[in-house]
Amino acid sequence: MDPKILVVFHTVEGQTAHIADRIASVLRAAGDTVDVAEVDEAPAPDAYDAVVAGGSIHAVHHSRQLVHYLNEHAAALNATPAALFQVSLTSANPDDEHTSTAQGLVHELLGKTGFEPDIVALFAGALVYTQYGWFKRRVMRAIVKRESGETDTTHDYEYTDWDAVEQFARDIDAFARSSVEHPSGASTYLGQSSACACSSCIATIARNSRIRTSVSRCDRSRSANVTGPPALSS
Numbered sequence: 688m689d690p691k692i693l694v695v696f697h698t699v700e701g702q703t704a705h706i707a708d709r710i711a712s713v714l715r716a717a718g719d720t721v722d723v724a725e726v727d728e729a730p731a732p733d734a735y736d737a738v739v740a741g742g743s744i745h746a747v748h749h750s751r752q753l754v755h756y757l758n759e760h761a762a763a764l765n766a767t768p769a770a771l772f773q774v775s776l777t778s779a780n781p782d783d784e785h786t787s788t789a790q791g792l793v794h795e796l797l798g799k800t801g802f803e804p805d806i807v808a809l810f811a812g813a814l815v816y817t818q819y820g821w822f823k824r825r826v827m828r829a830i831v832k833r834e835s836g837e838t839d840t841t842h843d844y845e846y847t848d849w850d851a852v853e854q855f856a857r858d859i860d861a862f863a864r865s866s867v868e869h870p871s872g873a874s875t876y877l878g879q880s881s882a883c884a885c886s887s888c889i890a891t892i893a894r895n896s897r898i899r900t901s902v903s904r905c906d907r908s909r910s911a912n913v914t915g916p917p918a919l920s921s
């Protein structure tokens with residue numbers, strides 16, 4: 688039986704929505720039935736075989752809307768195969784310090800909500816200077832400058848590793864299928880995307896440990912950096 692999967696997200700400037708859409712495309716191509724919903728309008732998770740929740744970081748926190756949804760539905764989510772993806776500029780830098788900061792934000796979210804996802808991914812987001820208002824553009828430029836990032840505010844910059852997003856989606860599909868077909872045997876599934884904990888790939892935190900993980904670092908974790916990706920538009 689093909690799984691029915693809910694992808695629920697909160698976005699401010701749109702990058703988390705783009706990632707949610709890409710995840711949904713991969714899941715649909717695999718034969719899954721997928722509903723994608725903004726967190727404010729999302730249905731309860733009860734009717735789904737698996738749930739993917741995603742949110743972006745602003746001012747060092749997840750949105751209160753995502754916190755509210757995960758908190759309200761934690762019991763149902765924890766009884767269902769579930770994944771979380773976090774989108775931030777912190778994850779555009781793969782060094783240990785930034786990865787640890789990004790993981791800390793995940794743990795803060797899980798601590799606040801009681802949500803215990805089976806798979807967690809850290810994705811780098813985007814810097815969309817051309818969409819920001821005057822004040823936000825200045826603030827973001829100042830912050831990014833301190834990190835030696837891109838400061839030309841006439842361009843937007845996307846740091847998301849789309850291959851990693853697609854691998855994450857394939858893992859979710861495989862995990863959901865495994866859970867639907869063998870409800871008691873899901874722990875035997877080893878996620879492909881869980882082999883690397885770097886932010887260029889994805890990080891998997893086996894808090895609930897239904898997926899076994901190996902956290903060896905890949906080559907991309909050593910080569911990626913915040914100034915690498917090209918400008919998107921002028």
Ligand SMILES: Cc1cc2nc3c(=O)[nH]c(=O)nc-3n(C[C@H](O)[C@H](O)[C@H](O)COP(=O)(O)O)c2cc1C
Nearest residue numbers: 698699700701702703743746747775776777812813
């Ligand atoms: C006002 C503002 C504050 C931000 N604060 C943080 C932050 O504290 N840490 C971080 O890693 N990224 C931060 N970001 C970067 C966003 O997480 C990134 O742009 C992401 O792609 C936004 O996703 P969204 O478009 O789905 O909201 C911030 C971005 C903005 C515009």
